[in-house]
Amino acid sequence: MAYAQYCLICDGTACNSSQSERIYEQIMKYVYDHDLEKTCQVVKTGCFGFCEQGPIVKVLPDEAFYVQVKPEDAADIVREHLLKGRPVSRLIYREKDADSLGAVDKISFYRKQVRVVLRNCGFIDPESIEEYIAREGYQGLEKALFDMTRDEVLAEVEKSGLRGRGGGGFPTGRKWRFSKEVEADQKYVVCNADEGDPGAYMDRSILEGDPHSIIEAMAICGYTVGADRGYVYVRAEYPLAIRRLEKALEQAREYGLLGANILGSDFSFDIEIRLGAGAFVCGEETALLMSIEGERGMPVQRPPYPAVKGLWGKPTVINNVETLGNIPVIITRGGDWFAGLGTETSKGTKVFALTGNVNNSGLIEVPMGITLRDIVFNIGGGIPDGKAFKAVQSGGPSGGMIPAEHLDTPIDYESLAALGSIMGSGGLIVMDEDDSMVDVAKFYLGFTVEESCGKCVPCRVGGRQIEKLLEKFADGEGTPEDLDKMEAIGKTMISGSLCGLGKTAPNPVLSSIKYFRHEYEAAFKKDVAETA
Amino acid sequence: MAVAVPERVELAESLVEFINEWKDQPGNLIMVLHRTQLEYGYLPEPVVMEVARQLGTPASKLFGVATFYNYFKLTPPGRNRIAVCLGTACYLKGAGELTDTFSDQLDVAVNGVTEDKEFSLEGVRCVGCCGLAPVVMVNGEVHGKLKPDGVQGVIEKYRNGQGE
Numbered sequence: 001m002a003y004a005q006y007c008l009i010c011d012g013t014a015c016n017s018s019q020s021e022r023i024y025e026q027i028m029k030y031v032y033d034h035d036l037e038k039t040c041q042v043v044k045t046g047c048f049g050f051c052e053q054g055p056i057v058k059v060l061p062d063e064a065f066y067v068q069v070k071p072e073d074a075a076d077i078v079r080e081h082l083l084k085g086r087p088v089s090r091l092i093y094r095e096k097d098a099d100s101l102g103a104v105d106k107i108s109f110y111r112k113q114v115r116v117v118l119r120n121c122g123f124i125d126p127e128s129i130e131e132y133i134a135r136e137g138y139q140g141l142e143k144a145l146f147d148m149t150r151d152e153v154l155a156e157v158e159k160s161g162l163r164g165r166g167g168g169g170f171p172t173g174r175k176w177r178f179s180k181e182v183e184a185d186q187k188y189v190v191c192n193a194d195e196g197d198p199g200a201y202m203d204r205s206i207l208e209g210d211p212h213s214i215i216e217a218m219a220i221c222g223y224t225v226g227a228d229r230g231y232v233y234v235r236a237e238y239p240l241a242i243r244r245l246e247k248a249l250e251q252a253r254e255y256g257l258l259g260a261n262i263l264g265s266d267f268s269f270d271i272e273i274r275l276g277a278g279a280f281v282c283g284e285e286t287a288l289l290m291s292i293e294g295e296r297g298m299p300v301q302r303p304p305y306p307a308v309k310g311l312w313g314k315p316t317v318i319n320n321v322e323t324l325g326n327i328p329v330i331i332t333r334g335g336d337w338f339a340g341l342g343t344e345t346s347k348g349t350k351v352f353a354l355t356g357n358v359n360n361s362g363l364i365e366v367p368m369g370i371t372l373r374d375i376v377f378n379i380g381g382g383i384p385d386g387k388a389f390k391a392v393q394s395g396g397p398s399g400g401m402i403p404a405e406h407l408d409t410p411i412d413y414e415s416l417a418a419l420g421s422i423m424g425s426g427g428l429i430v431m432d433e434d435d436s437m438v439d440v441a442k443f444y445l446g447f448t449v450e451e452s453c454g455k456c457v458p459c460r461v462g463g464r465q466i467e468k469l470l471e472k473f474a475d476g477e478g479t480p481e482d483l484d485k486m487e488a489i490g491k492t493m494i495s496g497s498l499c500g501l502g503k504t505a506p507n508p509v510l511s512s513i514k515y516f517r518h519e520y521e522a523a524f525k526k527d528v529a530e531t532a
Numbered sequence: 533m534a535v536a537v538p539e540r541v542e543l544a545e546s547l548v549e550f551i552n553e554w555k556d557q558p559g560n561l562i563m564v565l566h567r568t569q570l571e572y573g574y575l576p577e578p579v580v581m582e583v584a585r586q587l588g589t590p591a592s593k594l595f596g597v598a599t600f601y602n603y604f605k606l607t608p609p610g611r612n613r614i615a616v617c618l619g620t621a622c623y624l625k626g627a628g629e630l631t632d633t634f635s636d637q638l639d640v641a642v643n644g645v646t647e648d649k650e651f652s653l654e655g656v657r658c659v660g661c662c663g664l665a666p667v668v669m670v671n672g673e674v675h676g677k678l679k680p681d682g683v684q685g686v687i688e689k690y691r692n693g694q695g696e
Contacts, residue, residue: 014663017661017674018664054664195660198658199658236603237657274563277562277566277602277603278601279600279601294559295561353662355620355663356621357624
């Protein structure tokens, strides 16, 4: 069933909160008024990524990219463009006075992007399993079940070089292997969708824009490791993502893609949703499992790792949403294809939420190895109001600040770690000359102090002590000894904390001292500053 | 010394159904607390006691879990819930100033409720509309790119039940 025209309306959370629903209703109304419903398909899709310019409406095959659309623009879009074939030029996105009509790929925001995980976001109706299937959906699962042994699937994932996208960067294939090789009467697959990093919303966008890709990936993982139950642990603060995921689960069951004997094979698998409740530490895998078990989400000592001893003591593979989003493509196109993208140690692409003081904020997917300069200045369009770039912060409260002199670093897990930051889940916050690094460090540390579960001393006490010292600097009362103390406490937290939260919490402070020491020195107490 | 016996309350029928459905499932506690909060807007103490009784779980355990997670509230919110996003992008673009403006204009502290119970004000974790920063949600409705001078308009929109 092909239509002559397609009208795609972004219905991600950002556009949805700017009346995309109302735009859809209005466009539908005019489409029916002019009897266009048989030739033009109107679709509400997941996030297009270019959130800065939302709400966005795209008309195909003309590739008209309409931005900042209002409900009252619906009449023109339908009567002029859909009916008479005359694109509405006042709504078309323009870049440096160049019209983007017919060339969405040429827009600098999109030109350097490579969409693997976001392959369907913004192209299909996430509430339609048919549209997912029409774009090779569930072919990976079918291929795994009927053309491949469990070992072959595992080999493909290992060959791809895929590493965890939630922050840690652990090789996904190796995690699966640990779990597969354990003998157990029950195993689990868990999708970590507890996206707590402030300023990161890639997982939510994937769940909202392409929920079936996660279901398919979890089933493939279940087949490979020998699990028949899966859980998606998702933030309660993401109502739209939860609703779309619930709908997708129902559809998958109706189609026999979940449940007993999937597609007539002897493999059975089903998935349940479990809601988070606003605790950042639950993104840590052992804390997450405690939370699924209905307990206070406090981390426990590893090893044993969850892949061996996890949920209710059973082997459990925990993968983040974005990690899973890669799996169906790795199976259909092969591990070698995937490994052809990216760098030596970091394969594939990474989705980033590019925000802060940057012209084009939004959700982007780029090949590993791209430079920060490319991201901030080409995709992001630089800094607003002609201000100077100061730093980009990656990895959220667990990451560090990266200054201008390292803008040409190719991004991968190792290079970011070498700079004192981490890949993290994919938040990239751009800061300009007016942003105070002391203030931003204090913001992040305040966050982790509040979110520390309090179980281990280095994190609970250390965080609070650094925060107190940072307050002195915020008040212009710091001393050189305070700087040394913060570094010493930070190092203790890194080596002594029980889980990832405490081990990484000092990163924003330590990296800002490393690269922006002068800003701390400028906040020394007056008599100290004079003698220095 | 007399010991106060907590008042027994009758739970909403749909909540009782939910509890029965989940009662024997492992790890049900957080799901039941979510459903309870959905019903009452927060977790009133006598309700939690009754839920605990029906689940056959000690109430201390329920309170232990409820107080660990930010999402669960043990005190009632205002009739209109103002939530200022405290994500990084919003912070950089002035969420702090927005919070102060709401606080001043409504004469309410952060995490407090106005005297007439019309509004409560809280800072919340990233709501993920970073492209619209700074973001304020009122009763789940998003107001993006809000400036301090737009605060009055937002308040007026919801005052006296207009924003239903």
